Amino acid sequence: MEQSLIRNFCIVAHIDHGKSTLADRLLEATGAVSKREMREQLLDGMDLERERGITIKAKAVRLRHRAPDGREYLLNLIDTPGHVDFNYEVSRSLAACEGALLVVDASQGVEAQTMANAFLAIDNGLTVVPVVNKMDLPGADLERAKAEIEDMIGIPADGAIPASAKDGMGIPEILQAVLERIPPPGGDAGRPLKALVFDSQYDAYRGVVLFVRVVDGVLKPGMRVRFFNSGLEHPVLELGALCPQSVTLPELGPGEVGTVVAGIRSATEVHVGDTLTDAARPVGEPLPGYKEIHSMVFAGLFPQEADRYEDLREALAKFQLSDSALKFEPETSQALGFGFRCGFLGLLHMEIVQERLEREYDLNLIATAPSVVYRVRRTDGTMLEVENPAKLPPPSAIDGIEEPYVKAAILLPAEYVGAIMGLARERRGIQVENRYTSPTRVQLTYHLPLAEVVMDFFDRLKSLTKGYASLDYEPLDYRPGDVVRVDLLLNAEPADALSFMCHRDAAERRGRALCARLKELIPRQMFEIPIQAAVGGKILARETISAMRKNVLAKCYGGDITRKRKLLEKQKEGKKRMKSMGSVEIPQEAFLAVLKLDA
């Protein structure tokens, strides 16, 4: 394929600003999908895929477009995950493109995610074409949107295309801009193979399907390819593209985007951002930008029914085949039994995984409160990463603890600035910027401990601003923090599964809240139960559950014997759902409520 006739581009937008609808219109306009076939939001529709039996989500769609100049162009529309959790994945998809359509909602203007994604695109050297979408809505304000694009993102907005993906307005202009403003890919077919792996998908029949962008050289079936970073080698079995139906191709040349099947069994072998090269003629340098991905947020996932543990293990393993960002290892909880400690890219990733596991594998899951990874510097000079409070060394062995920080950008109407500054202060945020992006909108930039963000920061932010604030964050660094482990003692015995880590200033408040909540939730037992919260042996809070006085069957003759035994057996069943911690029995409901306890 002649490179001058290829355009590789993506669409970046804030959530709900119309990315998927625009993609649909582009597919329609180029004839890839007829109007009759068209269903809403083809690129995003997981349910839709199942209904149609399409096994591969369209991570990249190849469109043929006959331009007014009479020539046929090849447009590769590359999908980008729309959320901050997938920042790295987004950056790798962007790296496969030369240009990006920046979609801004005509009435809502630039949002936090718009900026984050736009900056990623600019950083990756992409040509950005602004599109002001939803012009059909009554509140549409093209000029304001353009001003925000210029002020907040810093790119000229003269050429911004007014559009309405919903009713087709501006679609021909957008296609023309893709051809005219986005440069064709470079690259040299004669040089050794160099291709970027920007995504992958698991297919039950073919194994892992790689999505690649060829930079130099030519990919052909039969070739033996090597992953530069992992060093693994595989033979190329099949090349193809999604139009959006799957087609096979004889080769992929410089600038082309397509799929590679190479007999790879698990997504865990594939690292997004890795460089594919010819094993017989490898390149000396990989493509830039590759990063190992690290879990940012951890949570325990446990089956609600203990006998579904094996099912959960299988589901996670299968899930991981298509989502290498998911990490998991077995975990045993005093309270919840056998389950898995899972690592996620962020909160959204965690929600997506949990929801898909429940829906697609018919599991009922209990998810524990998300936690972060602390770095513990021991007195012997070694470092330890701790994401489970139970694994924290004794205080005497700790020299210091560092906690992860993120850089958070919050965009909000000016009237809420006071409330959100208060929230950020309460969450130990350090303000680094406070900028009016327009007379009524403010961008606040904070350095925030991730632990404070994962708790309920987003919910609080939304409720304090009536839903008008948007948030975007990226990992920043680790900083020393006065982090302590709060131990929970039931009947003077430590209950590991209830301990948690937090900043020293919050320890007493959270400890008190937890003791009070436990008092409500733990039923009275044969003996009095003191509940204490302590840091390093110092008691911060105490509650007492008084002993049960009376639980007796007054009558037990003849027929009562069987009937009342069955009654007791029923009670016993109820107790079985409780977990013993030392001598104290805790109902699972109580335990969960505690794990979800807000600060």
Added chain:
Amino acid sequence: MVHGLYIHIPFCERRCHYCDFNTYEGMTDLAPDYAAAVSADIAARAGEGLRAAPGGLRSVYFGGGTPSLLEAGLLLDLLDSARETFGLAPDAEVTLEANPSTADAGKFRALRRGGFNRISMGFQAAQDRHLEALGRVHRVADSERAWDLARQAGFEDMSLDLMFGLPKQSLPEWEASLDWALERGPEHLSFYGLTVERGTRFHALAARGELPLPGEGEQAGMYEEGIRRVEGAGLAQYEISNFALPGREAVHNRLYWENLPTLGVGAGAWSFVDGVRSGRLRGPAAYIAAVTSGRDPVAESERLEGREARAEEATLALRMNRGLDLGRWAAARGDFLVEFGAALAPAFRAGCLEREGGFLRLTPRGRLLSNEVFLALL
């Protein structure tokens, strides 16, 4: 082989608001057919080879319902068929449950002469307003009269029942009921905490939040005060809810708690024979029809084995103040504490169980929390 016979008489003038026993109002017309069916039931079991333990039955108990509603002739017929079929031990306990409202001098005399030697009366309370609230037919004066009539008829072994934890009942009222009852000079006394059972009027009231019961702590206090007063009158507690003068513990009751085989005849009556607990058809008409047509009147049965059976037996033994005889248990069933000790450890720690003189027993505190202890066993 059975040690005792229980005969259920399911008829009542009126059903009490708390009662979930197998009882029916307005069916007394069935009594003659019913009595005939019970006799046939007894005969049929003997026909199948069931026998009394050597020496004869140690107890025959007429419970209900209101057995005292039946004509003396029918009751004596039933006792005769039990005597003729199984044989009675010379000192057999023959008990009639009586409602004070049905007291009749002639009936009591006839029964006493015919072999009944024990009466158990449901007094429940010494305040008419509580009797009314419970839906009882009788009043306090009826209780006093019935008691005296039975004494005059020659009953020397008499028991009465009281209830505590009644709606709006105060501790002084409960104390008054106890004192009044003890003034009658009973040989045996039972008191029961009110239990709100499904399907009763009280249950419906409670569901609507219209049953103002004393709190758990108050009820516990009533129970403890009850023990103090009854034992103060010389009746020793021998089971969670039962007290007796020395040597007057109810044989009938003890058969249950000692897990000994008994035959229960009549509608809804339960038997424990050859390790099987079985319950008969509950409807009187259905029961009569089944027995008279020669069908098995058993509606449900269960055989517990192994650990389950041992756990059940232990819960029964622990209901008694004497407790579980560890030595005898070991001889027949292995070391009790090896099997159940770990499960019972929290109960020991909580001061609900104690071990003394080869017996394992509930402490006074443990009796109030006996369900918690039994739960650990199951």
